[in-house]
Amino acid sequence: MTKAHLIEMVAEKVPNLNRREAEKVVNCFFDSIRDALRNGEKTEIRGFGSFRLRIRRNKNGRNPKTGETVSVPEKRMPFFKAGKEIKELLNNKTAE
């Protein structure tokens, strides 16, 4: 499923919402998670999972071509952890 499919599903489900509005809803959903993380704030969604930042410490890497040592600066990485409900949802089905 792509974002376009998701927008379609939302537009179909809610009759008084046109496609443009559905698009806004979906964009707003992901934008708010993204903006929160940028501000260093984690997002916890019950029944789905949580988004938080992981910090990659700065380290010394090497330029593979020349072999010279370069310093790789500290970086922040978005990280998602699936919630318990989603884990159960995915595995009950396989057990059936």
Added chain:
Amino acid sequence: MRKADIANQVCEKVGVSKTEAMELVEYVLDCMRGVLQNGEPVKIAGFGNFLVRNKGQRKGRNPRTGEEIAITPRRVVTFRASQIFKKYVNS
């Protein structure tokens, strides 16, 4: 941030009521869960991809007793953030 905060954003930016916004957020999550349950990926441009991976059986240990136990095969959801998202949190 929690679901209600996302709903508040939706309410402000789309101009729907708070109740409607909450329902919309739940529905978006339902759709994503349903797709993942079918083992299909959810690909959101500019955000990232949620993928379902099948894990085979492997050995694990009870960290307290050191006893060896089998970890059953299972399906897990992984998320890979898009380049845009990664750049965005570092900007």
